[in-house]
Amino acid sequence: MTDPTVFADNDPYFIVAADSHAGLPTEQYREFLASKYHDAFDDFLGERAALLEEVTRMGIRDEAYAKKWFEDNDEGLAGGWDAIKRDQALDADGVAAEVVYPDADAVESRTCVPFGAGLGLRGDLDPELGMAGAQAHNRWLAELCAVSPERRCGVALVPITAELDDVLGEIRRAKESGLGAVMIPAMWVNQAPYHDRRYDPVWALCEELQMPVVTHSGSAARDEYGDHLGIYVTEVTWWPARPLWFLLWSGVFERFPGLRFGVTEGGCWWLPGLLWSWDRLFMGQKGAEKLGRDAFKGNVTMLPSEYVDRNIFTGLANVKRRELGMRYEIGIPNMCWGTDFPHPEGTWPNTRDWLVKTFFDIPVDETRRMLGLNAAEIFGFDLGSLRPLAEKIGPTPEDLGQLGDGRTAADLTAKWAGVKAVGRHWLTGHDFPLLPDF
Numbered sequence: 001m002t003d004p005t006v007f008a009d010n011d012p013y014f015i016v017a018a019d020s021h022a023g024l025p026t027e028q029y030r031e032f033l034a035s036k037y038h039d040a041f042d043d044f045l046g047e048r049a050a051l052l053e054e055v056t057r058m059g060i061r062d063e064a065y066a067k068k069w070f071e072d073n074d075e076g077l078a079g080g081w082d083a084i085k086r087d088q089a090l091d092a093d094g095v096a097a098e099v100v101y102p103d104a105d106a107v108e109s110r111t112c113v114p115f116g117a118g119l120g121l122r123g124d125l126d127p128e129l130g131m132a133g134a135q136a137h138n139r140w141l142a143e144l145c146a147v148s149p150e151r152r153c154g155v156a157l158v159p160i161t162a163e164l165d166d167v168l169g170e171i172r173r174a175k176e177s178g179l180g181a182v183m184i185p186a187m188w189v190n191q192a193p194y195h196d197r198r199y200d201p202v203w204a205l206c207e208e209l210q211m212p213v214v215t216h217s218g219s220a221a222r223d224e225y226g227d228h229l230g231i232y233v234t235e236v237t238w239w240p241a242r243p244l245w246f247l248l249w250s251g252v253f254e255r256f257p258g259l260r261f262g263v264t265e266g267g268c269w270w271l272p273g274l275l276w277s278w279d280r281l282f283m284g285q286k287g288a289e290k291l292g293r294d295a296f297k298g299n300v301t302m303l304p305s306e307y308v309d310r311n312i313f314t315g316l317a318n319v320k321r322r323e324l325g326m327r328y329e330i331g332i333p334n335m336c337w338g339t340d341f342p343h344p345e346g347t348w349p350n351t352r353d354w355l356v357k358t359f360f361d362i363p364v365d366e367t368r369r370m371l372g373l374n375a376a377e378i379f380g381f382d383l384g385s386l387r388p389l390a391e392k393i394g395p396t397p398e399d400l401g402q403l404g405d406g407r408t409a410a411d412l413t414a415k416w417a418g419v420k421a422v423g424r425h426w427l428t429g430h431d432f433p434l435l436p437d438f
Contacts, residue, residue, distance in 0.1 A: 004383035005373070009364060009409045012394030016372040016381060017090075017098040018315040019216075019264050019338025019346075023111030023118065024081050024140055032136040033114055040129060041114055048112060066107050069344055076349055080104025080111055080342050083147035090151065093339060093351035096372070096390040097151045097381050099315070100144070101183065101216055101264065102137055106343040113137045113157065119218030123161040123188035130159040131166055138170070142177035150386055153180040153379040155214060160184045160202050161191035168205055175209050180379055182206055186215040186240040194243050195250030203256045212260040212378055214315070215240035237266040244312065245274075251299030253311040260378055264315030265340065269322055271314065272329035276426050278304035305424060308334060313378055318347050318354065319370070324362060328423045332366050336375040352395055360401040363412040367402070 007014075024032075026048065033041055070077065079086035081104060090098065102118040104111040112118055114133035116125060121134070134157035145154040156174035160167050171182055184202075192198055206213050217240045225231040241263050247253060253261075282303055300307065309331050316323065317340035327335060340346025347354040359367050372390075376383055397403040402412060422430040 004387045007368060010396050010398055010403055012391050012396050013094070013368060013400075014372040014376070014383065014387065014390040015095045015097075015394055016336075016375040016379075017095050017339040017341065018262075018313075018336035018375040018379075019317045020098040020100055020341040021102065021104045021106070021343060022080055022086070022100050022141065022144055023102050023104040023113060023137065025110055026112045026114070028081075029114050029133075029136045029140065032139045034132060034135075037114075037129065037132045044115055048109065052108060069107055073342070073349065077104070077342050081144070083144050086144075087148055087151070089341060089348065091393050093341070093348055094355075094393050094395045095339060095341075095351065096386050096394060097153075097376070098341070099153045099155060099181065099338070099375060099379055100141065101155050102141075102157060103218075104342055106345070117157055117159060119216055121157060121159060121183065121185045122219050123159070123185045123191035125159060125185075127159065127162040127166075131162050131170065133157075134159055135170060138174050138177070138179060142174075142179055145178055149178060150382060151389075153381065154178065155181045155183045156211075158182050158184060160199060161188055164198070164201060167202060171202070171205055171209070171211065175211060179211075181212045181214055183214050183216060184243070186217070186219045186243065187221075194246040194252075200252075200255070203252055203259050207256045207259040210258075210380065212262055212313075214262040214264050215243055215266075216264045216315075217266045237270075240264065240266045241270065245278075248278075248304055248307055249299060253307045254300060257310065259311060260313065261311055262313045262315050262336070262378070265317040265338070266314070267320070267323065268314040268316060268330050268335060269320065269326065271308075271334075272326050272424075275305045275308060275329065275424065279424075279426060303427075305331075305427070313374065315375075317343075318345065319358060321358060324358065325419075327366070327370075328420050329425075332369055333374055335370045336378065337371050352399070355395060356400050361412060361415060362402070363416060364397045364402055364409045367397070367400070 027045060030038060030041060075085065076089045079089040102113050103109070114136050115129040117130050117133035117137065138156045141154040145152040156171070156179040158167060158170050158174070174182070188194065203213070217236050219239050220232055220236045222232060244261065244263060247261060253259060282300065313334050313336055315336050315338050317338045319335070319337050323330070339348045339351050341348040403409065422428060
């Protein structure tokens with residue numbers, strides 16, 4: 001059998017979207033929700049309707065944009081909950097497989113998980129209602145992922161600030177149902193921060209079950225922002241990243257070396273600066289030398305960048321050229337690309353065009369890793385079973401403008417050689433080269 005990880009230069013790309021979304025129209029979650037919560041669910045539906053009116057008044061929702069978006073993409077948007085239409089949308093975009101997060105509708109929140117347990121999952125949710133809403137979504141998501149299961153890794157919602165026994169039980173149940181990752185609240189709010197040892201059984205179980213733990217952008221301190229939308233859009237990508245440094249510096253990755261943790265739809269442009277700062281702190285450079293190595297209390301024994309390379313990844317909805325320019329500092333194996341389907345800020349339904357604009361001069365082997373092979377390894381996709389589909393629908397390097405017209409794979413590698421040599425400059429000791437024209 002041909003090795004599914006070996007590719008010729010112009011073989012089609014094996015694309016795995018590390019960030020996509022699915023969810024039922026909100027009222028349809030009722031059948032997946034325990035009956036004792038139906039009255040509370042009716043109250044929740046009423047609150048959602050009032051909230052839509054409020055965000056319209058505040059100018060956060062553009063009615064004309066929403067109307068056009070739904071009219072132009074009606075058929076594809078149904079793929080947010082219809083598995084057959086979803087596969088058709090993936091095929092058209094050239095996407096072989098996907099990692100599936102909640103909340104398909106990012107325009108009017110018509111597919112909101114009960115009781116706010118979706119992308120806005122926070123530690124201050126009512127623990128009982130939050131778990132009930134998460135379980136309703138997880139039950140439905142397992143059914144969606146059972147259609148074309150080789151193409152999907154469903155992300156279970158788990159409010160880990162709830163009762164520990166309930167949390168561990170839901171993680172086990174999610175795994176048994178076929179879901180493959182665990183999304184935790186990006187904000188613990190009034191609950192124990194993630195450096196607290198009370199969460200160690202959660203990390204241990206996820207490590208044992210080989211379920212990556214992820215956060216996703218969505219939660220933010222909205223009550224503090226008033227009508228100032230700019231504050232929200234500035235901070236919304238910070239909150240899902242914040243648990244990373246709580247886990248790293250408190251020794252979670254030291255105690256659980258096989259645990260994988262991902263920050264999704266928060267970009268990765270912020271990571272090089274943090275790695276530079278963290279490594280220098282650990283090495284005791286000026287500004288931290290007075291603290292000494294004992295300041296870290298034995299929680300970390302390696303460079304922070306080494307933990308990032310072993311344990312951390314980023315799920316990038318619509319990766320930016322600036323981020324690709326920093327990929328040797330970020331670490332190519334730490335970057336997983338996503339479409340954000342079916343959200344309008346993502347690449348769907350024009351993913352192929354976006355790939356051309358973004359990856360046209362990136363070396364082919366690096367592109368293969370970021371577009372799919374990294375996510376396939378992290379989330380456990382079977383490349384052998386998916387390769388025939390990838391070869392049928394995936395774009396080739398020539399399709400992305402990387403090869404052809406006299407340009408070879410070696411030319412792309414040579415173009416970026418200087419930047420690659422510098423890498424993490426604080427470790428390599430190289431000066432900055434001039435960046436290629438990109």
